[in-house]
Amino acid sequence: MNNSSEKQNWRKRIVSWVDGDREPKDQTLFVMERRQPRFPRPSEEEREKREKSHLKKFFNWYPIAATIICVSLIGILMAAALSMPTFGQADNPINNEVSEHYLEHGEEETGSANAVTAMILSYRGFDTLGESCVLFLAVVSVMMLLLRDEKNTDEHDLQKMRSEDIIAEEHHDIILKQAARFLVPCIFLFAIYVLLNGETSPGGGFSGGTILGAGLILFSSAYGPGNMRMILTYETYSAVRTFGLVLYITLYGAYIFIGANNLPNYLEGMTLLIDLAVGLVVACTVYGFYAMFARGEI
Amino acid sequence: MRPFVENFPFFCIFLAILAGVLSAVIPKGRIAYQMTLCVSGIIAVLSALVLDYVFRNDLSFTYTMGRFIAPYGNAIKCGPLQALLAMAFSAVVAMSLMGGRRDLFHDVLPEKQRFYFTMVNLLEAGLLSLVYTNDVFTGYVFIEISTITACALVMAKDTGTNLIATIRYLFMSLLGSSLFLVGLTFLNSITGYLLMPSLSEAVQKVAASGEYQVPLTVAVGLIMAGLGIKSAMFPFHLWLPDAHGGATTASSAILSGLVLKGYIVLMMTLMIRVFTLDLMVEMGVTNVILIFGLLGMVFGSLGAIREYHVKRMLAYSSVAQIGYIFMGLGLGTTAGVVASCFHILVHACCKPLLFCCAGRLSAVSGHHRSLKNLRGSAYRDVGAGIGFTVGALSMIGIPLFGGFVSKLYFASASLPTNQTALTLFTIALSTVLNALYYVPALLAIWLKPSAEDEAAVLADATPDQLSFDRSFTTAATILTLAIFVLGIFYHPITSVIEAGVRLI
Numbered sequence: 001m002n003n004s005s006e007k008q009n010w011r012k013r014i015v016s017w018v019d020g021d022r023e024p025k026d027q028t029l030f031v032m033e034r035r036q037p038r039f040p041r042p043s044e045e046e047r048e049k050r051e052k053s054h055l056k057k058f059f060n061w062y063p064i065a066a067t068i069i070c071v072s073l074i075g076i077l078m079a080a081a082l083s084m085p086t087f088g089q090a091d092n093p094i095n096n097e098v099s100e101h102y103l104e105h106g107e108e109e110t111g112s113a114n115a116v117t118a119m120i121l122s123y124r125g126f127d128t129l130g131e132s133c134v135l136f137l138a139v140v141s142v143m144m145l146l147l148r149d150e151k152n153t154d155e156h157d158l159q160k161m162r163s164e165d166i167i168a169e170e171h172h173d174i175i176l177k178q179a180a181r182f183l184v185p186c187i188f189l190f191a192i193y194v195l196l197n198g199e200t201s202p203g204g205g206f207s208g209g210t211i212l213g214a215g216l217i218l219f220s221s222a223y224g225p226g227n228m229r230m231i232l233t234y235e236t237y238s239a240v241r242t243f244g245l246v247l248y249i250t251l252y253g254a255y256i257f258i259g260a261n262n263l264p265n266y267l268e269g270m271t272l273l274i275d276l277a278v279g280l281v282v283a284c285t286v287y288g289f290y291a292m293f294a295r296g297e298i
Numbered sequence: 299m300r301p302f303v304e305n306f307p308f309f310c311i312f313l314a315i316l317a318g319v320l321s322a323v324i325p326k327g328r329i330a331y332q333m334t335l336c337v338s339g340i341i342a343v344l345s346a347l348v349l350d351y352v353f354r355n356d357l358s359f360t361y362t363m364g365r366f367i368a369p370y371g372n373a374i375k376c377g378p379l380q381a382l383l384a385m386a387f388s389a390v391v392a393m394s395l396m397g398g399r400r401d402l403f404h405d406v407l408p409e410k411q412r413f414y415f416t417m418v419n420l421l422e423a424g425l426l427s428l429v430y431t432n433d434v435f436t437g438y439v440f441i442e443i444s445t446i447t448a449c450a451l452v453m454a455k456d457t458g459t460n461l462i463a464t465i466r467y468l469f470m471s472l473l474g475s476s477l478f479l480v481g482l483t484f485l486n487s488i489t490g491y492l493l494m495p496s497l498s499e500a501v502q503k504v505a506a507s508g509e510y511q512v513p514l515t516v517a518v519g520l521i522m523a524g525l526g527i528k529s530a531m532f533p534f535h536l537w538l539p540d541a542h543g544g545a546t547t548a549s550s551a552i553l554s555g556l557v558l559k560g561y562i563v564l565m566m567t568l569m570i571r572v573f574t575l576d577l578m579v580e581m582g583v584t585n586v587i588l589i590f591g592l593l594g595m596v597f598g599s600l601g602a603i604r605e606y607h608v609k610r611m612l613a614y615s616s617v618a619q620i621g622y623i624f625m626g627l628g629l630g631t632t633a634g635v636v637a638s639c640f641h642i643l644v645h646a647c648c649k650p651l652l653f654c655c656a657g658r659l660s661a662v663s664g665h666h667r668s669l670k671n672l673r674g675s676a677y678r679d680v681g682a683g684i685g686f687t688v689g690a691l692s693m694i695g696i697p698l699f700g701g702f703v704s705k706l707y708f709a710s711a712s713l714p715t716n717q718t719a720l721t722l723f724t725i726a727l728s729t730v731l732n733a734l735y736y737v738p739a740l741l742a743i744w745l746k747p748s749a750e751d752e753a754a755v756l757a758d759a760t761p762d763q764l765s766f767d768r769s770f771t772t773a774a775t776i777l778t779l780a781i782f783v784l785g786i787f788y789h790p791i792t793s794v795i796e797a798g799v800r801l802i
Contacts, residue, residue: 080516092490093487093489098490098491102370109365122371126363129315133318137443137447141446143413144410145456152456238322238323259362259371260300260363261300262299
């Protein structure tokens with residue numbers, strides 16, 4: 001009798017080992033998920049109490065551990081920085097033939113008087129292409145998260161947004177509007193100037209694009225989303241953004257192909273076009289972030 | 299004029315980037331899906347041609363990305379190892395997408411599916427660039443791309459738990475990339491180069507002169523720690539189970555099978571091409587990697603034993619398998635690196651197969667994830683059951699399956715080193731631990747449950763999930779075959795890897 005019940009017990013335990021005896025809670029907690037003891041199953045309250053005490057312990061230890069890690073990391077980095085070459089010395093390892101080459105032959109080899117533009121668009125253009133993709137991806141991931149859809153927006157949110165829009169329509173801000181009327185054209189003009197002169201003066205795609213994006217943000221916040229949509233709909237926005245990056249990729253791809261295969265160079269004026277393409281991507285990124293976080297739509 | 303085939307690595311990278319950007323404007327998710335499959339297929343074929351070319355001629359070539367030769371302009375470098383990895387990675391991307399197709403279109407909202415494929419394509423571009431790069435800063439840029447896209451793949455399912463997991467993953471990843479960047483800055487200011495060949499020469503000079511010993515050590519430490527965090531090396535693995543266990547099937551497969559490997563490949567390239575293995579052994583870096591790898595092998599498996607959630611179990615198992623790869627690197631010999639590379643391939647086939655099968659098994663059980671509710675699910679989709687069995691047996695290391703060969707290579711690589719006893723013991727222990735969680739899982743899916751339990755589970759499953767899934771079955775068959783090929787005809791593959799490591 002005793003023997004058979006023990007046997008039963010063993011069978012049961014093996015079966016529960018194979019099965020796992022509970023539906024795992026599909027949740028991610030601050031603390032690591034812990035397995036509950038198999039027998040007996042704790043009640044909901046007990047579980048909660050235990051979780052809370054674990055959390056409390058976690059928060060007691062967290063600041064101490066964080067401080068220790070940070071202080072030791074700071075110590076290590078300081079020690080390393082102290083034995084680094086002194087900043088700005090002429091015979092530092094960083095002042096080697098590479099930087100010399102960039103400064104001395106940059107203009108004749110790439111055609112851009114601005115050494116920074118020569119470096120980011122010609123010498124190390126592949127990295128810059130990667131960075132432009134990072135910008136593009138940042139907007140796409142924000143869109144994935146915040147673009148309004150059935151999961152993250154309900155009727156209530158929409159109603160609230162509509163009523164806020166109506167209030168904004170009725171009580172428009174005169175100072176902001178007048179200032180924007182004067183400033184926006186100037187900003188756009190300046191942005192175009194910076195974009196077109198990236199080759200010869202400080203500036204270029206990244207700075208020009210940011211200025212352009214800032215102008216769009218100012219226009220949008222002064223005149224509201226309705227007027228904004230008259231000049232920039234979602235379709236135009238994604239078309240411009242994609243066009244900018246595709247132009248950049250194809251031009252630069254052709255450039256690499258020609259360069260690597262030692263073909264004659266037909267792409268002399270390429271830097272200007274690439275600058276413009278980068279500018280479009282950057283401007284769309286800046287404005288896209290604003291629009292996504294402000295309203296969840298372009 | 300270089301041979302035309304040498305342009306292919308560059309074509310592959312640009313094709314993936316272009317496909318990614320274009321998917322963002324394709325209105326229909328299904329078209330973007332097909333385009334992604336096509337692009338991955340083309341990349342796999344192009345990489346196979348490159349592999350044929352470099353292996354036949356026994357060479358590796360540097361391809362300047364632009365008109366300017368090193369050390370002035372960007373460059374990529376391709377040898378047999380790089381071509382092999384690029385081929386495997388792009389093929390596995392396609393297989394993962396096919397295997398998780400149904401879950402993917404179920405979990406991701408229709409209007410956001412195109413963004414998902416943007417992420418997949420650019421992730422592929424990132425992985426290819428990490429494999430091919432010959433410039434440390436290009437490495438950093440594409441690490442950034444991989445980080446963002448990988449987080450977005452986790453986030454795509456858009457449930458509360460996934461968002462929390464994504465945030466954790468994002469923070470850990472950013473910590474990793476910033477440590478890597480700080481390390482690069484240090485390295486650049488004591489050597490003055492970014493291109494790997496000139497950097498390597500300068501590093502050897504610095505190491506020999508002993509002038510900047512502290513910054514060099516710190517830089518190496520930071521770079522290794524950064525890449526270690528990103529590839530879930532043992533003490534930094536806690537973000538992984540949530541991120542990989544909760545994401546949609548295709549994402550889990552890609553993340554576990556490939557993304558972790560991208561960073562490891564970069565680490566390996568740096569260790570061999572820039573710092574050289576001798577210097578790494580001398581600085582003690584390999585010992586640290588070895589210890590963390592061994593600990594990861596044990597603790598990852600222990601974590602998996604405690605899980606009942608089948609996908610989280612698989613995610614913990616990834617931690618253990620990553621431990622194997624680090625162990626191989628930590629041996630500090632060429633044989634160890636070869637074994638690691640082979641294990642990268644084996645794991646890149648097994649883990650996506652396991653994740654896709656687990657996803658399919660849970661789909662035919664009404665999306666339940668616990669092993670209890672998966673009882674008998676293998677009979678509802680026999681293909682998934684067989685796939686899961688093959689994957690699990692390979693992970694345990696049964697002969698004829700891919701996992702056995704890599705364990706054999708690890709064991710024989712450890713023989714000439716000083717750590718033979720420790721390594722062999724840990725491999726044995728880890729094998730037993732692997733069996734301890736894979737065997738119950740196999741028993742669970744192949745044992746019939748009682749009739750009323752099965753009825754309760756089936757009540758949650760819709761007929762259209764129970765119906766035959768053609769794209770999944772194709773993908774599972776191909777991956778299963780790949781595991782057998784790796785397990786039986788491994789000799790040509792290891793000779794390619796040996797040539798690749800020699801020519802890296």
